[in-house]
Amino acid sequence: MYDIEDEEEFTLKSEEMLDKYEVRNNHWLKLTFGIKEKWGWPYVRNAWGAGMSSTQLSESFNAFLKDFIQSDHNLMQFFMHFDRVLSDKRYKELQAEYALCQKLPRVNIKVKIMEQAADVYTNKIFEEFQDEYVKFLEVNIEEIENDGESTVYTVLDSDGIKVRKVRQECDYSVTCNCRKFEMKGILCSHCLKILRERLKFKEIPSQYILKRWTKKARSENVKDRCGHDIQVDVRLHQTSRYRSLMA
Known part of the structure; x- marks a missing residue:
């Protein structure tokens, strides 16, 4: 159940588990499932976490x-x-x-969007963005659907296994069901695929650059x-x- 991203599938697998091990009357399991929004992956992946796991911050600070x-x-x-x-x-x-x-980060791909990222992001975040950009080169758009208000792209992940859905609104904003931007604040390879190849963006739109990841994060008191x-x-x-x- 840890790798399930869809809420309906998560609930279905939970029901199958209860039947398989005959634990439908287990009080602890009922209480645990009752707060699934606090630990279940389909739910917590919609929350901002700067890319950290639930205990990573506390463990790091405790060690410090x-x-x-x-x-x-x-x-x-x-x-x-x-x-x-x-x-x-x-x-x-x-x-x-x-x-x-x-010291400026090393830009491996000499394109305008990468030069922009190197200029605004910290070195650590730039490296992660550059990794996503490299992955986008291997991502494939498999299907395109239009419902009149938005366009939904079915994207095959760079590993050739996972299928992602990228929604493009009429204002050219994009969201992906991998939730990387919502969780960590960095555009994923799937959104980059749409922004670069379908919308022909040459730079990162300003709404996708979080100030906390930039070199000017401490410019305000x-x-x-x-x-x-x-x-x-x-x-x-x-x-x-x-x-x-x-x-």
Whole structure:
């Protein structure tokens, strides 16, 4: 059931499982299925998650905290050390920001859309976008349907196995049932196929470029709940360390 993307098929397979193992009266299974929207793949794939799994963020942050905080710290010690954690995180952001200014990503395919992606995206996101662009070259459009309001393309995935549906609206916006953009904010190879070959777009439409994945993600100051600029305080706090990077 983990690989099922369709809600109806997910429900059908669940019913088959209950019959196969004769567990229709199992109280725990009833409760678990009752909150399927929180864990079932057909449902959670519609939610934004920056491409992370449900536990990836907490596990990563927990591992990072171990270098600063011990289980026997009292409340005062905890907040003192947690402030060090935030300072270290923000310092690493400054390092990454400086690196972006000094080194451009390597563009393997010399076309306008890739040059645009290299110019706006961070290096990590550009690499992922470039992977999707390479995949789009092997994606095939198998069928085209038009219902008057939108056009639906049946696209055969680059692996030649999975079939995807890409819907193009009258305003030329596109959505794919693989939900990569909705979950991670990067256009999938299936949408790129339609944008490039059917709509003849030479650049990524602005609505598909999330600011959080761009080099200008930190260009605006972040305010706390009292209205104070957090980013300004961080830069002042880290001025001497940042200058050492630029030396």
